[in-house]
Amino acid sequence: MLSERRLEVLRAIVQDYVGTEEPVGSKALTERHRLGVSPATVRNDMAALEEEGYIAQPHTSAGRIPTDKGYRLFVDKLAAVKPMTPPERRAIQNFLEGAVDLDDVVGRTVRLLAQLTRQVAVVQYPSLTRSTVRHVELLSLAPARVMLVLITDTGRVEQRMIDCHAPFGETSLADLRARLNSRVAGRRFADVPQLVEDLPEAFDVEDRGSVTTVLSALLETLVEEREERLMIGGTANLTRFGHDFPLVIRPVLEALEEQVVLLKLLGEAKDSGMTVRIGHENAHEGLSSTSVVSVGYGSGGEAVAKLGVVGPTRMDYPGTMGAVRAVARYVGQILAES
Amino acid sequence: MLSERRLEVLRAIVQDYVGTEEPVGSKALTERHRLGVSPATVRNDMAALEEEGYIAQPHTSAGRIPTDKGYRLFVDKLAAVKPMTPPERRAIQNFLEGAVDLDDVVGRTVRLLAQLTRQVAVVQYPSLTRSTVRHVELLSLAPARVMLVLITDTGRVEQRMIDCHAPFGETSLADLRARLNSRVAGRRFADVPQLVEDLPEAFDVEDRGSVTTVLSALLETLVEEREERLMIGGTANLTRFGHDFPLVIRPVLEALEEQVVLLKLLGEAKDSGMTVRIGHENAHEGLSSTSVVSVGYGSGGEAVAKLGVVGPTRMDYPGTMGAVRAVARYVGQILAES
DNA sequence: CTTGGCACTCACCGCGGGCGAGTGCCAGCA
DNA sequence: TGCTGGCACTCGCCCGCGGTGAGTGCCAAG
Numbered sequence: 043m044l045s046e047r048r049l050e051v052l053r054a055i056v057q058d059y060v061g062t063e064e065p066v067g068s069k070a071l072t073e074r075h076r077l078g079v080s081p082a083t084v085r086n087d088m089a090a091l092e093e094e095g096y097i098a099q100p101h102t103s104a105g106r107i108p109t110d111k112g113y114r115l116f117v118d119k120l121a122a123v124k125p126m127t128p129p130e131r132r133a134i135q136n137f138l139e140g141a142v143d144l145d146d147v148v149g150r151t152v153r154l155l156a157q158l159t160r161q162v163a164v165v166q167y168p169s170l171t172r173s174t175v176r177h178v179e180l181l182s183l184a185p186a187r188v189m190l191v192l193i194t195d196t197g198r199v200e201q202r203m204i205d206c207h208a209p210f211g212e213t214s215l216a217d218l219r220a221r222l223n224s225r226v227a228g229r230r231f232a233d234v235p236q237l238v239e240d241l242p243e244a245f246d247v248e249d250r251g252s253v254t255t256v257l258s259a260l261l262e263t264l265v266e267e268r269e270e271r272l273m274i275g276g277t278a279n280l281t282r283f284g285h286d287f288p289l290v291i292r293p294v295l296e297a298l299e300e301q302v303v304l305l306k307l308l309g310e311a312k313d314s315g316m317t318v319r320i321g322h323e324n325a326h327e328g329l330s331s332t333s334v335v336s337v338g339y340g341s342g343g344e345a346v347a348k349l350g351v352v353g354p355t356r357m358d359y360p361g362t363m364g365a366v367r368a369v370a371r372y373v374g375q376i377l378a379e380s
Numbered sequence: 381m382l383s384e385r386r387l388e389v390l391r392a393i394v395q396d397y398v399g400t401e402e403p404v405g406s407k408a409l410t411e412r413h414r415l416g417v418s419p420a421t422v423r424n425d426m427a428a429l430e431e432e433g434y435i436a437q438p439h440t441s442a443g444r445i446p447t448d449k450g451y452r453l454f455v456d457k458l459a460a461v462k463p464m465t466p467p468e469r470r471a472i473q474n475f476l477e478g479a480v481d482l483d484d485v486v487g488r489t490v491r492l493l494a495q496l497t498r499q500v501a502v503v504q505y506p507s508l509t510r511s512t513v514r515h516v517e518l519l520s521l522a523p524a525r526v527m528l529v530l531i532t533d534t535g536r537v538e539q540r541m542i543d544c545h546a547p548f549g550e551t552s553l554a555d556l557r558a559r560l561n562s563r564v565a566g567r568r569f570a571d572v573p574q575l576v577e578d579l580p581e582a583f584d585v586e587d588r589g590s591v592t593t594v595l596s597a598l599l600e601t602l603v604e605e606r607e608e609r610l611m612i613g614g615t616a617n618l619t620r621f622g623h624d625f626p627l628v629i630r631p632v633l634e635a636l637e638e639q640v641v642l643l644k645l646l647g648e649a650k651d652s653g654m655t656v657r658i659g660h661e662n663a664h665e666g667l668s669s670t671s672v673v674s675v676g677y678g679s680g681g682e683a684v685a686k687l688g689v690v691g692p693t694r695m696d697y698p699g700t701m702g703a704v705r706a707v708a709r710y711v712g713q714i715l716a717e718s
Numbered sequence: 719c720t721t722g723g724c725a726c727t728c729a730c731c732g733c734g735g736g737c738g739a740g741t742g743c744c745a746g747c748a
Numbered sequence: 749t750g751c752t753g754g755c756a757c758t759c760g761c762c763c764g765c766g767g768t769g770a771g772t773g774c775c776a777a778g
Contacts, residue, residue, distance in 0.1 A: 278633035
């Protein structure tokens with residue numbers, strides 16, 4: 043176990059390094075922080091911290107920088123989430139309040155988060171399976187062509203074109219629509235599969251095939267990776283990454299373009315509470331020099347989706363966590379209102 | 381007017397510079413191209429080309445690089461669009477054919493373009509105003525809350541939530557839906573405003589307010605900047621830009637995040653035929669070291685939207701133009717089939 | 719108008735030395 | 749036992765140096 047002061051030294055190193063982006067030495071530390079001990083003592087502590095793997099030096103005779111493990115300790119034990127100031131809160135609220143629909147909410151959230159944290163923002167649309175069905179609509183576009191529209195209580199709308207093999211009569215369609223809605227409206231999407239299981243049996247044999255096709259299309263929209271959508275923004279902030287650009291930035295941009303990767307990233311995070319994944323803790327290789335701060339958000343007590351930011355491991359964790367948490371909170375409120 | 385050979389020299393300079401990314405000198409030129417003259421002659425030609433502003437030297441005693449004006453001349457007079465090879469065509473077709481809906485088509489197109497050109501791809505969704513109405517749907521979600529769903533012949537679906545001030549009866553809604561569809565289905569979206577102008581008059585006074593609200597919401601979805609959507613991809617390719625990274629890449633990323641900027645960019649392009657905007661020809665400042673190659677695409681003879689790529693002014697214009705044209709063509713086909 | 723020759727420019731590279739921040743170690747002290 | 753000042757050492761960074769070579773402009777001759 044590390045002594046109190048050594049933890050303090052680690053905290054000081056993290057803070058200074060995050061601020062200056064340069065390896066920090068023992069002398070500079072004692073000057074900028076009131077540690078109450080001499081540089082020599084700090085050096086001893088640093089040697090110990092390095093021994094334990096919390097910090098490292100890029101070259102001999104350079105200062106120390108925190109390792110992933112060091113950041114981890116910092117986040118877990120040494121950092122308090124920095125709450126937003128009242129004016130910041132008001133700004134967040136104002137910015138989000140003008141949104142007219144879900145796309146707008148998500149879009150504004152992304153921009154807001156990117157701006158607040160000066161990092162890349164990622165916002166997931168409310169998950170279908172965790173939402174409640176508000177309405178299911180079936181539109182006949184052609185004799186054997188039906189459009190399925192799902193509407194959730196979170197304002198999300200998904201549509202899907204369905205090709206039936208046989209023509210599907212207008213009255214049968216209306217019948218299916220009515221039955222479907224009476225069964226699933228107000229229920230959770232996750233329960234839909236069971237709720238509609240025996241629905242085909244209520245129909246004439248001739249329509250049963252089409253009904254099954256429609257239902258399976260409905261179920262298909264609920265499977266993972268099809269039902270998840272997200273939006274990202276603030277990629278321009280990647281340019282603040284460091285000096286050794288292309289090598290670092292490229293894999294990050296590539297990862298960010300792969301929705302699958304991002305979804306997996308957010309999926310790995312805890313469902314409740316804030317999750318911070320630091321450097322190599324991220325499974326994806328291209329993101330090994332980034333940290334991901336994410337949190338669930340939702341209209342009620344339960345999270346319907348996640349949002350977060352991706353930035354260099356050398357980031358202002360307290361500030362970022364504060365911003366992420368605050369934004370998630372307000373987005374939840376907005377969602378609840380609509 | 382420049383002599384034939386000088387044009388040839390310019391072409392050679394552009395080709396070499398695009399290939400090597402380094403200023404090209406007179407000697408290297410004569411070695412790599414069969415110009416039939418000596419370096420000294422080429423030097424004279426270069427001096428003339430520089431005098432006219434087609435090329436420039438980064439430092440004294442370095443080779444020449446083309447200016448925006450030089451690329452412009454190259455594109456206009458010296459370059460032939462490079463057609464895709466048969467295997468490439470097949471690959472494009474295969475890649476696009478698996479798409480299941482419009483989002484998928486656009487998404488695949490973006491990825492395809494980015495991969496083919498190794499640049500940033502931008503694909504606009506088919507414009508509403510240039511499409512034809514397939515269906516208009518009105519859903520009652522709550523007594524005074526209606527959802528409007530627009531479906532176009534290009535497979536695009538737009539929805540919008542509408543708050544009516546007074547409750548809107550189910551039968552009135554059905555009536556409006558029927559009348560609306562009989563008037564506008566199969567017609568061009570651009571004509572919709574006139575077609576529905578006198579529609580409120582057909583309704584009882586009590587419903588007339590809600591009808592007007594719904595109609596104005598419908599018209600609002602058609603105004604510019606609301607109706608336009610687009611998707612971008614391949615931003616990771618920006619890392620191949622040059623050595624002087626952050627300064628160049630940052631404004632480009634910023635510009636790409638502003639849909640407004642991109643839409644304006646594409647809007648400035650000609651409606652038919654391919655448009656190439658080089659460097660400072662782009663109004664947006666951040667894009668002054670990029671070129672934009674764009675072209676309209678559509679299911680029939682007429683373009684319903686545009687797509688293109690954004691890359692460094694130092695790009696392979698013939699190849700890029702070939703890829704952009706080919707992709708636009710196949711996307712048009714896919715759209716026509718669906 | 720083209721060409722070979724020639725002097726000149728200047729970015730780039732590798733070298734070497736001085737500087738200084740930072741380190742590890744040690745002996746002394748509380 | 750733990751903290752401190754002192755000290756020698758390391759090594760990345762900066763800077764100035766000269767050599768090299770690609771590239772240039774100019775000129776006189778073909």
